Amino acid sequence: MASQRKRNPNGAGTITKRKDGRYQAAVYVLQPDGTRARKFAYGKTWTECDIKRRELLDKVDQGVPVPTKSAKLSEWLPYWLDNIVKPRRKRTTYAKYEVHVRLYLVPMLGSKRLESLSVADVRRFLVQLEKKTTAATAKESHRVLRTALTAACREELVMRNVAMLVEPPSVDARDLSPWSLDETLSFLSAARKDPLYAAFVLAIALGFRRGEVVGLRWENLDLEKREIRVRTQRQRVRGESYEDDPKGRRRKQTLPLPAMCVAPLRWQRMRQAAQRDRAGADWKETGYVFTTRTGQPIEPRNLYRSFTRVADSAGIRVIRLHDTRHGCATLLTAAGVAPRVVMEILGHSQIAVTMNVYTHVVQDTQREAVSHMDRLLKRRPGRE
Structure with missing residues (x-):
């Protein structure tokens, strides 16, 4: 008498022979809604059915949902x-x-x-x-x-x-109009006495994002070597403030610090030391460069509020703080900096982002480029 196959352990599914001669495997699998239900698979032989059973069990082990019917x-x-x-x-x-x-x-x-x-x-x-x-x-x-x-x-x-x-709807590109060089200089002059002056300088000179500015720590600054690293950023989502990794290539970067940033950051360090002394026991050491009177990191939206307040009070056209990134790219491009270098400074993951979105070359630079073409294509004297 042929020996019967041993039963599979609990949770391993079952295989039975149907009246029509085929074999049927039944396994409890995970559904997209988190519940469990029985999934059936069929085969002409026991071996074929067992292979399908094992495939279903592999998905169960991996937590992959296998709907018994097409999920909504x-x-x-x-x-x-x-x-x-x-x-x-x-x-x-x-x-x-x-x-x-x-x-x-x-x-x-x-x-x-x-x-x-x-x-x-x-x-x-x-x-x-x-x-x-x-x-x-x-x-x-x-x-x-x-x-x-x-x-x-x-x-x-x-x-x-x-x-x-399906092709998505076409959207008109937003007309980006960052500050001109004169507007940028006027803002920096107006903001010189603001407590967040150093933060504004970083946003303008290096194109730092708002979260990168408020998430900057002293341990990632070397004012003697004039180097800066962006390892964290601060965000607020649904009322919760938290620290996160920076976007794109930022987390791997060590950037040279422009000379114009050094003095404001040294002033910020002295100002924070004075705040620490005044706060006394109320001070909470967090290591952030830009903090409140008690050492807590400032809110990203408060940085933007201060930015717009300074611009408005000085009679300068109000733009988004993020538009200083566009302005940074524009000024670097106008100065003749290669797009690849602009990409590295702004921390983009792809050169296409730099070329297609941020490189808004000012009209004077365009005129200069056209004049180069005039000189190149101008016929030499004495030639047809």
Whole structure:
């Protein structure tokens, strides 16, 4: 008498022979909503069915969801946010994605199942959303959906990403108008007595982001060697202030510190020492360069408020603090600095960002470039 196969241990699934002669494997698998359900696989032989059983168990071990039926977008998108985006991406990225999922994608596409979502569904969604909000919002929602469906493809929940087959709405590029050299000098002159003067100088001279300025620590400054490193930035998301890694290439950079930054930073160090003495026991040592009267790091939005207050009081055109990055790139380019060097100073991860977004060369520089062409192409005397 043939010996019976041993039963698989608990959780390893079962294989049974059906009346039609085929074999059936049953395994409890993870669903996109976090619950567990039975998934069936079939094969002509026991071995073929066992291979499919093992593949399902591998996904169970890896925590990969295997829906027993095609999941709805309202099930997949929250799972994707919490289990794929949140552990791997920055909090600011998660917060931005979550807004689009909660306000637009789930209400307007949530009832669609992943496998049945069509190109036409995505196109209609974008048209409706653009009418309801703006082209920029629709374009960003398209990007979030495309990213979520790419993750679904990786986990073999769908065979293709239909969002990639739909062209997103076109958005007019924002007209960037950073300060001219005269405006920049006027601002620096007006801000000289402001407590955050050194912060403004860093933003203008090195194109530091707001979070990079308020997240700067003394340990990453060497005023004698005139070197500066950006290892942290501070952000506030949904009422919570926290420290994060800097964007792009910043975390790997050691930049030379412009001479114009050294004196303001030394003044800031002396000013902070005086604040420490006045605060006494109330002082909390955090190591940040820019702090409140008790040593706490300043809020990013307060830096921007001071920036706009100085500009407005001096009668200078008010721009975003982030636009000083555009201004930094423009001035460097006007001075003849190579785009690759501008890219390194601003900490961009790709040269295309520097070339396409930040290089707004001033009109005088354009006129000078055209004059070079005049000299190059001018026919020599005595030649036809």
